[in-house]
Amino acid sequence: MLRIAQTLHSQLLAAMERAFPEAAAQAEAAGKPLDPQLAAASKPEFGDFQANGALPLAKPLGQAPRQIAAAIVEELAADPGFAELCEAPQIAGPGFINLTLRPELLAAEVEARLGDPRLGVPRLGEGDDDGGAGTPVIVDFSSPNIAKEMHVGHLRSTIIGDSLARVLEFRGHPVLRLNHVGDWGTQFGMLITHLKQVAPQVLETADAVDLGDLVAFYRQAKQRFDGDEAFQTTSREEVVKLQGGDPISRKAWQLLCDQSRREFQTIYDRLDIRLTERGESFYNPYLEAVVTGLDASGLLVVDEGARCVFLEGVSGKDGNPLPVIVQKTDGGFNYATTDLAAIRYRFGAAPGGDGARRVIYVTDSGQANHFAGVFQVARRAGWIPADGRLEHVPFGLVQGEDGKKLKTRSGDTVRLKDLLDEAVERSKADLCRRLQEEGRSEDEAFIxxxxxxxxxxxxxxADLSQNRNTNYQFSFDRMLALQGNTAPYLLYAVVRIAGIARKGGDMRAAAAALHFSEPQEWALVRELLKLDAVIAEVEEELLPNRLCSYLFELSQVFNRFYDQVPVLKADAAARPSRLALCRLTADTLKLGLGLLGIATLERM
RNA sequence: GGGGCUGUAGCUCAGCCGGAUAGAGCGACGGUUUCCUAAACCGUAGGUCGUGGGUUCGAGUCCCGCCAGCCCCGCCA
Structure with missing residues (x-):
C-alpha cells in the first residue's frame, strides 16, 4: 500500500496548500514545508490512515485544530482523485483526519497481488519506484575466527546478517555477502609457534587434527602467550614471518584455515547461509597504503612509538584524545588498519575494489567504539564517497536465563553446533510426544x-524477533514454546492453510471477482497489504524484528479468521474469495519467513 | 574518569525516528472442539513507561541532571 500512501500524501498536501495558501508559502520560505503527517491508523476503528498535520497549524494560524482539519477535508472532497481512493474522511479527537480506503480498492489490491510473485513489493531497477538499479551493498557478517569454533556470538551476526542480505537482495540491490574471517594477526603467531613446538605434524599434513584439537591447542597457546614473555616474542616474530610471506609459515597457516573452513561450512550449510569468504589476510597487501595514505593527508601522528590518528570528540581515561593505532611499535598492523584497508577496497572502483555504496557491518555492540573510530578516520581521510553509507549494525549479547553471558554447565562458551543439535533434539521430542498424544503415526523421514x-x-x-540492540535471553523453552511470538506459531499458520488446500481448496484457480463481507476478512486483507511498507522499513532501518512482528500479527489475524470464518464450508459466493485470502496469506508468510532464512512446512 | 547500549505488566519483550484510552506473548484465572491440524480461538486481572526537571497544543519517544545494569576505552580482534 506504499503507492496508495504516497498518492494520499500528495493529495493531502495539495489540499492543505489550497486551504491555507499563505501558511504554505510562509512554511516554504521558512524551510519547513507543510507536512500532512500521514501515518498508518493507530487503531482499526480509525480506518486505514490518519493525517495529523492539522494540529501543528493551530498555533501559527490562530485557529482551532478541528476547524483547520475541517478546511482540509473540504478541499479533499473537491479532489476527484481522492474520492476514488477514500470514503468520506472523519475528523476525530483534537483534530486528526481519519481516512478509510474504499473496499473495492482494497479488493483490487489483493487481486493484483494474487498474480504477482513479488506480492506487491517493487524491485528496484525494474519498478516505478525510484528508477535506480539498486545500491551495491556489502553485508559483512558472521566472521568467525580461524582455529576457533563458532559459538553463540557468531549466531547473532550470522542470522541477522543473512536476513538483512536477503531483504536487500529481494529489493533488487546487488549484495556482496562477506565473511571477514579472523585469519590473520597475533593469534596465528601464537598458534603456529606453539604447534611447531608440540605438534609439528599438524602444520605439515592436512587433516592431522580436527577442529576440536585445534581449539585445545589454541587455548594452550593463549595461556602461554599470556604468561611467557619469551613465547610472546617468538609469536610476534612468527606473525611478521607469516605476513612477510615465509613459505613454511604460509603453508602452516593454509592448513589451519582449510581445517576451520570445512567446519564452518557444515554450519552454514545447515543454516542455509551463503557467504563469500574474504578474510583479514586479503587486505594484507593494502595495509601499508593505509599508513602512507593517512600520512599524506596529515592525519598520522607517531605517539609512544606507534603510528596513530587521534580522534576528534573522543577522549580516553586521562582526558586526552583517544588514538586509533594503525601501526604498532614493532611495525605490525592491527585490526583498525585492516578495517581501514577494507573500507577503501569496498568503496573503491573495480577492478581494485568492490564499488559498493552501502557497507554494513553486523557485529556485537562491544565494537561500537572501534567502528566509530575507524569510520571517523576513514571520513577524515576522504575515503568515504559522498554517496556512500557506512553503517555499523550492532547487536546485544546472548545471555543465559540467569541474565549472564550464556555458558554451558561447566562454564565453557556454548558451541554453535551443540546449540543447534539441542534445538533439533528438543523439537523432535516435542513432536513425538504430540504424535503420541494425538494417536498419529508418521514415518521417520517426516519426523x-x-x-x-x-x-x-x-x-x-528467537534471535531475529528481538530488537537486535538489546541483549537477549536465550531460552530453548521459550523459543520452542509452541504458542506466542515463536517460529512454530508462524509455521503452524502455514500448515493450516496447506491443510485447506489438501482438503479440496483449489487456491490457484480461486481468483475470480473478490468479495468480502466479514470483519475477519477485512482485517486479513488490511494486514496482507502492509507487506511492502514493512519490507521498505527493514531495508532502511536494518531491523529484522520489524518483519517478525508483522508476520506474527499476520498469523494472529489469520488464526482468528480461520477460527471464526469457514472456508471450505463457506457458501459458493464467499468461498473463492476466502480461498484467495488463504493463498495470499500463505504466500506472504512463506515470502516473509524466507527473508528471515526460515523454511516452511506443509504438515507438522 | 570518558564513551556506548539498556531500564516499559510477575516474566520475556514490542512500541515504526512527538500524536487519540501505552501493546503483545508467557505465566495466572475463566471459557470454546458434531466443523478446514485446539501447536488454535475468546474473555478477565495486571503498568505513576528507573527517577527529577525542561521543551511542546501533545512526551514511553526529544533535551539536561541523577540512579541502576551490561559493554568498550594505545599497540588482542
Missing part, C-alpha cells in the same frame, strides 16, 4: 524433516 525445520526455525526466529 526428521519437521524436527529439523522447526528446531532451526525456532533458533533463528
Amino acid at each position: 526428521e524433516q519437521v524436527a529439523t525445520t522447526v528446531g532451526l526455525a525456532a533458533v533463528k526466529y
